[in-house]
Amino acid sequence: MIFNSLIFLFFAAVFFGLWPFFKKRNTSRWSFIVLMSFIFYGWWDWRFLFLIIGSGLIDYISALLIQKHPKKRRLFLVLSLIGNLGSLSVFKYSLFFANVLDDVFQLIGVTTNFQNNIPEFALILPVGISFYTFQSLSYTIDVYRGRLQPTKNLIHFFAYLSMFPQLVAGPIVRAKDLLKQLTQDRVVSHIQKWHAIKLMVYGLFQKVVIADNLSFFIDSAFEGKSGFDGSGYWWIVMLAFSFQIYCDFSGYSLIARGLAKYMGYHFKLNFNHPYLSKSLKEFWSRWHISLSTWFRDYVYIPLGGSKKGVARGVLVLWTTMLLSGLWHGANYTFLVWAGIHSFFLMLERLTKWNYKLATPLIIPIIFIQALLAWVYFRAADIFQGNEIILKLFSFSPSNFNFADVYFDSMVFLSLGILIEIAVWFRKNRTNVAVWYKRNQLDVIMVSIALVMIIFFRGEGKQFIYFQF
Amino acid sequence: MKAKTKILASLLLGIVISIAIKLLLPSPEQNKALVDEFWISKTHANNRNNVVFGGDSRIYRGISTKAFTKQFNGKITAYNFGYSSAGFSKDYLTFLENKLDSSATIKIIILGITPHSLTPNALLSEDLNTYSTISNFKKYQGLYLSPVLKHFSPYQPSELKTYLFEEKPSNYYQQKYNSDGWVASNKIPGDTSEAITSYLSVFNENKVDESAINGLIQQVKYWNTKGISVFGFRPPTTTEMRTIEDSLSGFNDELIILSFKKAGGKWIELDSKKFKSYDGSHLRKESAEELSEILGKEVVKALQ
Numbered sequence: 001m002i003f004n005s006l007i008f009l010f011f012a013a014v015f016f017g018l019w020p021f022f023k024k025r026n027t028s029r030w031s032f033i034v035l036m037s038f039i040f041y042g043w044w045d046w047r048f049l050f051l052i053i054g055s056g057l058i059d060y061i062s063a064l065l066i067q068k069h070p071k072k073r074r075l076f077l078v079l080s081l082i083g084n085l086g087s088l089s090v091f092k093y094s095l096f097f098a099n100v101l102d103d104v105f106q107l108i109g110v111t112t113n114f115q116n117n118i119p120e121f122a123l124i125l126p127v128g129i130s131f132y133t134f135q136s137l138s139y140t141i142d143v144y145r146g147r148l149q150p151t152k153n154l155i156h157f158f159a160y161l162s163m164f165p166q167l168v169a170g171p172i173v174r175a176k177d178l179l180k181q182l183t184q185d186r187v188v189s190h191i192q193k194w195h196a197i198k199l200m201v202y203g204l205f206q207k208v209v210i211a212d213n214l215s216f217f218i219d220s221a222f223e224g225k226s227g228f229d230g231s232g233y234w235w236i237v238m239l240a241f242s243f244q245i246y247c248d249f250s251g252y253s254l255i256a257r258g259l260a261k262y263m264g265y266h267f268k269l270n271f272n273h274p275y276l277s278k279s280l281k282e283f284w285s286r287w288h289i290s291l292s293t294w295f296r297d298y299v300y301i302p303l304g305g306s307k308k309g310v311a312r313g314v315l316v317l318w319t320t321m322l323l324s325g326l327w328h329g330a331n332y333t334f335l336v337w338a339g340i341h342s343f344f345l346m347l348e349r350l351t352k353w354n355y356k357l358a359t360p361l362i363i364p365i366i367f368i369q370a371l372l373a374w375v376y377f378r379a380a381d382i383f384q385g386n387e388i389i390l391k392l393f394s395f396s397p398s399n400f401n402f403a404d405v406y407f408d409s410m411v412f413l414s415l416g417i418l419i420e421i422a423v424w425f426r427k428n429r430t431n432v433a434v435w436y437k438r439n440q441l442d443v444i445m446v447s448i449a450l451v452m453i454i455f456f457r458g459e460g461k462q463f464i465y466f467q468f
Numbered sequence: 469m470k471a472k473t474k475i476l477a478s479l480l481l482g483i484v485i486s487i488a489i490k491l492l493l494p495s496p497e498q499n500k501a502l503v504d505e506f507w508i509s510k511t512h513a514n515n516r517n518n519v520v521f522g523g524d525s526r527i528y529r530g531i532s533t534k535a536f537t538k539q540f541n542g543k544i545t546a547y548n549f550g551y552s553s554a555g556f557s558k559d560y561l562t563f564l565e566n567k568l569d570s571s572a573t574i575k576i577i578i579l580g581i582t583p584h585s586l587t588p589n590a591l592l593s594e595d596l597n598t599y600s601t602i603s604n605f606k607k608y609q610g611l612y613l614s615p616v617l618k619h620f621s622p623y624q625p626s627e628l629k630t631y632l633f634e635e636k637p638s639n640y641y642q643q644k645y646n647s648d649g650w651v652a653s654n655k656i657p658g659d660t661s662e663a664i665t666s667y668l669s670v671f672n673e674n675k676v677d678e679s680a681i682n683g684l685i686q687q688v689k690y691w692n693t694k695g696i697s698v699f700g701f702r703p704p705t706t707t708e709m710r711t712i713e714d715s716l717s718g719f720n721d722e723l724i725i726l727s728f729k730k731a732g733g734k735w736i737e738l739d740s741k742k743f744k745s746y747d748g749s750h751l752r753k754e755s756a757e758e759l760s761e762i763l764g765k766e767v768v769k770a771l772q
Contacts (some may be wrong), residue, residue, distance in 0.1 A: 004611065007605060138682035197475060411625040443474050447481035455489055457622045 002041040003255045003356075004208050012259070015164075019263060030182065033159040040128075040164040048126040051087060052162060058083035059136045060157045063143040063150035080140040084133045094122040096330030116386055128245045130327055134294055136161055139175045140236050141298055148176050156182070165259035169252045169463055171270040171290035178265065186264030198263035198446055201252025209249035210416045212458025214240045217409035222378060226405075230398030234391045240409065241378050243416040245353055247277065248464045249288065257258050275425050278362045280344050280369055285389060291327070295320050300386050306349075313349070318342045333376045333385055340373040351381040386462030412458075493623065495632060501617035508610025508646040510549060511599040514601045516569035517544035519767075522561070523580030523592065524554045529750040530580070533648040535757040541766030544574055548649030551599075553588025558583070563596070568696065575696045576767065579684075580703040581728075583719035584670060586680040621690035642753070646752075650754040655746040660706050663749035667712050675718040685731045692732030698768060702726050704740040704759060706748050736766045 002010050015036050022032035042049045062080035066073040089097070103113040107129060139160070142148035160179050166172075171174045188196075192278050192415035220226040221237040253270035274286035284292050302319040306313040325338025347447075354362050372389065379385035403410050425432045436442075469477070521531050528550030537546050549564055556579065568575050584590050602610070609617075644767040688698045702721070705713075713719060725735045743755040751759060 006617075189477070193472050194471040197478075228675060343555040407626045407629070408624045440469050440474070443469070443478045443481065446478040447485060449595075450478070451485045451489065454486060454620050455623055456625075 001040050001461055002359070002460075003252065004204065004212075005044075007043070011036075016193045016262065023264070026183070029185065030153070030155045030159045030222060033163055033182070034155055037159075037162040037164040037167060041162065044127050046405045051126050051129070052132055053158075055084055055087050055133060056158055056161045057138055058149075059140045059161075060154060060361075062396075063139050064152065066140070066143050067150050069430075077140060077144045080137070084137050088129060088133050089388075091124065091126055093326075093330045095117045118238060125133055131170050132161060132167060132321075133175075134291075135166075135172050138172070138294060138298065139336055142176060143172065151175075151179060156208060161344050163260075165256040166267060169249070169256070170288070171193075171253055171256065172269050172294050173267055173290070177268065181265045188262065188264045192261055192264070198442065199258030201258075201446050201449045203251045204260060204453050205251070206247035206254065207251030207463070208457040208460070209449075210412055211244045211251060211464075212461050213412040213456070214244040214247075214409050214416075215458065215461055217243055217406045217413075218378070219329070222380070222384070226402065226443045228399060228402040228405075229391070230396045231392060231394055232389055232398030232400060233402055236410075238371050238375060238388070238392070239417075240413050242275070242367070243413060244376050245374065245377070245464055246271070248256070252463050256307075273423050273427075275420055275429075276363060277366050278359060280341065280348050280366055281369060283366055284345075291324070295324050299323060303348060305442050310350070314346050317345055317349070321345065328377070332382050336376040336385060337373050340369075340376065344369045344373075347414050368421070470769065490619070493628070496621045496623045496627060499618055499621040501614045502645055504606075504610045505614030505618060506649075506651075507599050508602065508607060508614070509647075510547075510595070510649050512607050512611060514546075516572075517547045517567060518544035518569060518572050518574045519545070519576040520564050520567045520576065521548045521578050521580065522552060522554070522556070522564045523550045523703065524582055524585050525550065525552045526705065526750055527554075527580040528552070528649060529651050529653045530648045530756045531702055532646070532652065532757050532760060533761045534646075534650075535760035536764040538761060539768045545569070546648070550580070550649065550650065551593065552595040553590055554556070554596055555585050555586065555587065555595050556680060556687075557591040557593055558683060558687070558719055560593050560596060561684070561687045563600075565691070565696070574771075576699065577691060577696055578699040578701070578763065578767070581684075581700050583676055583713045583762040584704055584718035586676045586684070586719070586724075587671070587674045587717070588677050588680075589670075589674045591677065591680055616683075618707040626658070630706075644753075650756070651658055652756065653746065654751055654753050658744075658746035658752070660708070660745055664708060664712065667709060667749070668716070671713075671716040676720075680725065682726060685727045688728060688731040688733045697771065698723075698731075698733040699736055699763075700733050701736040701763065703737055704738050704743045704751065704755075706745050707722075707740065709745075709748050710740065734770050736763060738762065 001011060018032070022028045041052065059080050060081075062076045065076040069076070087345060095118060098118055101114050102112050104107040132296065139148070139150075139157075143150045153158075159182055160173075160175055163173075163178070217226075218237060218241050221228070221233075250271035257267045257270070268290065270289050272286040272289065274283050277283040277286055297316055300316060303316045303319060304312050305316060308316075321338045321342040322335060325334040325336075328334045328337070334346075354366070357365070372392070373393070375388045376382070379388060427433070428438055519536070521527055521533065528548055531548045531550065532546055533546035537544055547567065549567055551560075554560055564577055568577065606752070640656055642652070642654040642656075646652060688700075691698050712723070729735055738759070743759055744752045745755070746752045
């Protein structure tokens with residue numbers, strides 16, 4: 001069930017229709033969340049429910065055992081890690097690891113065929129497995145570190161783990177933030193409802209108007225069906241993909257936050273206009289914030305962060321980024337994507353070049369760095385990625401007729417860019433912000449976004465991040 | 469402005485803009501909800517009829533049941549159950565029979581038999597299967613929600629650009645989805661050689677199948693025993709297309725007609741030259757209406 005579908009509209013109507021009755025009592029509130037979230041998730045394939053229940057049970061029990069037997073807490077943490085990362089490895093990385101093994105053996109002259117001997121069930125990627133696995137892991141680690149009291153109630157735990165707005169594509173919510181919120185029947189004020197509606201409308205707008213309307217242009221370029229080529233063409237394709245992936249994922253996060261807010265709960269910001277960043281470090285504090293902070297808290301800082309010298313800091317940076325790349329997908333392309341980010345982050349840390357330039361210059365340069373990395377994120381394999389990078393920098397002549405052929409996509413791309421520019425002005429020019437507020441432009445913007453969702457929506461596509 | 473007022477104001481403004489759009493702009497060119505409604509209703513609607521038409525795209529684009537029933541003074545009901553590349557498989561023939569009103573005194577099945585409809589590929593009836601096997605949710609969506617959703621079909625900016633700033637293009641492909649299962653079609657300018665290319669290869673390793681003919685004939689016999697009148701005709705097309713089909717498909721007109729008649733079916737002969745095609749395979753809207761009227765007259769005559 002995806003947010004931009006009719007069935008979800010029906011599901012949400014049922015949920016919010018019944019929510020006021022169930023939320024008043026503790027037991028019914030928790031149970032209702034779990035039941036509806038399982039229906040939401042099971043809609044893809046009910047068999048996936050066993051996985052989320054199994055992986056959740058491991059963490060629920062591990063956390064209780066960590067608290068009960070503090071001397072053996074390391075053992076129970078390891079068990080939880082094995083359970084979670086094990087299921088992630090089986091369902092997400094089997095094929096990748098098998099390919100790697102085959103490649104390694106081939107290097108030493110031995111022919112193996114691991115990739116064709118993987119059990120069929122392991123080739124299925126359950127939706128959102130990376131998200132809920134990381135969320136579940138953070139729970140056990142926080143209990144292990146003594147930062148969180150484990151809940152004794154299984155329903156409470158599953159309400160936290162499976163809460164439908166964030167279940168399949170985040171934000172990755174921490175138990176210490178959400179479990180406490182769920183204990184209360186929170187009264188939702190009109191102002192909160194208005195903010196919730198704004199988040200949902202803007203999120204849907206980003207997804208169905210911008211991201212979905214760009215997909216045809218991008219897909220035909222990467223599948224080689226467009227018949228166009230040349231540097232200019234590929235720069236526009238990558239510009240479009242940068243906005244597609246941003247609007248697709250940010251859109252999902254906004255809808256998730258809006259749904260939670262309408263229920264009375266608060267999910268932290270997950271995207272904060274990352275393409276307006278003045279450094280790549282800042283980019284990572286604005287892009288998929290819940291994942292960045294997860295890696296910061298559970299990988300980067302425990303490994304030493306930047307406090308143990310420059311060389312160690314760089315090593316930890318590369319390790320964290322490469323692991324983040326692997327989290328995104330089981331393919332070498334994601335490692336290259338992460339490698340490019342690591343390289344530019346390292347360069348930025350060592351030279352601090354970005355402090356020497358004016359803002360209007362820095363923002364586009366940072367954006368271009370992100371755009372170049374996106375090439376590998378979107379490419380089918382490294383060879384295609386290399387080919388596109390070469391095209392981008394070959395400065396070969398382009399036939400700009402593609403702007404006519406893909407006129408519709410160009411309109412939506414321009415709209416996406418214009419919105420980000422407008423946001424920059426609103427955030428950086430007080431008079432624009434005051435003018436925006438004084439004229440109640442948010443009311444007009446919500447109305448226009450709503451109309452565009454209805455009359456200018458693209459073909460309903462699945463969210464890109466579901467594959468992770 | 470208070471938050472509650474903001475919520476109401478944005479909703480109200482959204483409704484006003486939406487109404488303005490519906491009033492000022494023409495319907496979108498691509499209307500997926502309308503197309504879904506058309507095919508899902510055709511496949512899953514519970515209506516039962518006196519007359520059902522079966523065949524491939526030459527039927528669903530070529531038969532207007534409204535024009536057909538004129539000859540019966542509106543006393544009977546008819547529906548066009550043509551599907552893209554449909555073949556006369558056992559499943560499809562049973563499907564057609566199930567769409568007849570079993571309690572009615574007049575029960576007629578009219579089959580438009582093209583060479584392709586008797587080939588192994590056509591017997592797979594992929595188009596019909598696609599719609600037959602959709603999930604219950606999609607079925608209900610097509611039957612009950614699409615009639616509403618079709619009013620909210622999305623526009624493309626290029627459509628608006630054309631509508632607002634440019635002259636209406638002289639080239640267009642018209643497809644009107646009618647509630648009787650007929651897609652009234654036309655193309656301006658027409659090109660009668662357009663379909664020829666694909667038909668030159670469509671019969672490669674896909675000739676008319678003997679067992680398909682036998683199956684059809686057996687079914688005609690069976691229907692006859694059940695009191696169902698069965699009519700057959702070869703949907704008219706261009707002379708060039710007919711020549712290609714006859715030479716490449718292994719279709720033996722005379723033999724099939726003979727068997728069809730022997731099985732109790734009634735064959736309607738048509739003069740292809742009377743009708744006009746827009747792509748070399750399918751009939752233009754006006755010709756489709758003319759053909760339907762002629763078929764109506766022939767059926768009335770045969771029943772008297």
